Amino acid sequence: KAGVTQTPRYLIKTRGQQVTLSCSPISGHRSVSWYQQTPGQGLQFLFEYFSETQRNKGNFPGRFSGRQFSNSRSEMNVSTLELGDSALYLCASSPRSSIRTLRSYNEQFFGPGTRLTVL
Amino acid sequence: TQLLEQSPQFLSIQEGENLTVYCNSSSVFSSLQWYRQEPGEGPVLLVTVVTGGEVKKLKRLTFQFGDARKDSSLHITAAQPGDTGLYLCAGLTVSRQGNMLTFGGGTRLMVKP
Numbered sequence: 001k002a003g004v005t006q007t008p009r010y011l012i013k014t015r016g017q018q019v020t021l022s023c024s025p026i027s028g029h030r031s032v033s034w035y036q037q038t039p040g041q042g043l044q045f046l047f048e049y050f051s052e053t054q055r056n057k058g059n060f061p062g063r064f065s066g067r068q069f070s071n072s073r074s075e076m077n078v079s080t081l082e083l084g085d086s087a088l089y090l091c092a093s094s095p096r097s098s099i100r101t102l103r104s105y106n107e108q109f110f111g112p113g114t115r116l117t118v119l
Numbered sequence: 120t121q122l123l124e125q126s127p128q129f130l131s132i133q134e135g136e137n138l139t140v141y142c143n144s145s146s147v148f149s150s151l152q153w154y155r156q157e158p159g160e161g162p163v164l165l166v167t168v169v170t171g172g173e174v175k176k177l178k179r180l181t182f183q184f185g186d187a188r189k190d191s192s193l194h195i196t197a198a199q200p201g202d203t204g205l206y207l208c209a210g211l212t213v214s215r216q217g218n219m220l221t222f223g224g225g226t227r228l229m230v231k232p
Contacts, residue, residue, distance in 0.1 A: 004161070035222075043162070043207065043222035056219055090161050108220070110161025 004111035018079040025093030032074040037088040125223035148210035
């Protein structure tokens, strides 16, 4: 099975621009989560999508948004880019929605990430 | 806000040495996961511990979940250069909205041959 793929792998933008990142989950996985990883803040949860609906959201401003398509592929968008948005953006897929797993877990499979640099 | 503190942040050791990485929180988690991340790649799940006091072994790696499910440790025996990487712990929180993983800051391990 192919793993999670993310495009593009590297991106350079300037302040004020917007950016769209793409994630293709493992075939058959319906849940996609997005994370931001920076040296200072570590790995932080952005949001989770399942069946084209946002299920859970982290503590990020409204400039960060996402969506999921009927084939489970997901995109995240960052508008009005700031220097602090420079980070590695990771996508993770899972076979089940996190809502359906209670005390247990649903293993998440991470993609290689998109390295975004904002100048 | 759930916080996970990992220590140490950096660790540089010689091949063959033993080491322990700690993951601590004042909050209770439903379960705790350990990941390893290598440069240019996403984190890869190593293990999940669910029950307080649980111990899991993965070859030379031993994972333990604290009795109160607030802390965890990862012990590596006879470290090898291939163990080099960023080790991340992540606590799972269950809510009506869904589950959420809270990651620790990571421990960057370098094992020198």
